[in-house]
Amino acid sequence: MNSEKKLAGKVTLEAVCGDIASQHGIDAVVNAANAQLMPGGGVAGAIHRAAGPGLAEECRSMAPIEPGQAVISGAHHLPNSFVIHCLGPVYGKDKPESRLLADCYRNALLLAEKNKITSVAFPAISAGIFGYPFEEAAExxxxxxxxxxxxxxxxxxxxxxxxxxxxxxxxxxxxxxIE
Known part of the structure; x- marks a missing residue:
């Protein structure tokens, strides 16, 4: 597995090449969700396929969510305990994109803290079908x-x-x- 690690204070930051739905040893994975929190393409499709139909059933009552918002569910058949669902901004449509994207990461981590989660795996939120330029989203x-x-x-x-x-x-x- 390709991997790059960096320590930031007491937190290990790690970049890996892989499948968000196969993150063993991680407490929570983040779903780049759609507003209805239902299966779709990309990350949401992969997570829902791996988790099974119970994930969509659990999420039904939490939807819809707004860009930048995060909600948490169980992980069902995923190798994790939780899924944190974030709705990233659609680039060129949801404004201001950078604040809404930052809100996704911030709100996901605040939910992790609230639930005493020690490890979280993020995909590149909004950098797929939502059209956010990859390098800008990474920054x-x-x-x-x-x-x-x-x-x-x-x-x-x-x-x-x-x-x-x-x-x-x-x-x-x-x-x-980054420093």
Whole structure:
């Protein structure tokens, strides 16, 4: 597995190339959800397929959510305990994109803290079918995480799961650069 790690205070940040629905040893995975929290394409489709139909059933009462919002559910058949669902902004439509994207990461980590979760895996929220330019999305996510890390009491491991070797390489480079 391609991997890049960096310590930020007491939190290990890690970028890996892989499948968000196969993150063993991680307490919670983040779903780049749609507003209705239902199966779809990309990350949401992969997570719902792996979790099974119980995930959609549990999520029904929590929907709809707004861009930047996060909600939490059980993980069902995933190898994790929780799924944190975030609705990222559609690039060029939901404004201001950078604030809404930052809200996704911040709100997901606040939910993790509230639930005493120690490890969280994120996909590249909004960087797929929602059209957010990948490198810009990577910068927003990392800057947001670095700002919130000093306030985290429970979360000690944040993994960024990138689909495809090229996206992994770009994200790993951004992770190496950030202070």
């Amino acid at each position: 927003v996510s990392l800057h947001t995480i670095f700002k919130i890390v000093p306030d985290l009491k429970y979360v000690r491991h944040i993994r960024f799961v990138l689909f495809g070797v090229e996206n992994f390489k770009k994200y790993a480079a951004k992770l190496r650069e």
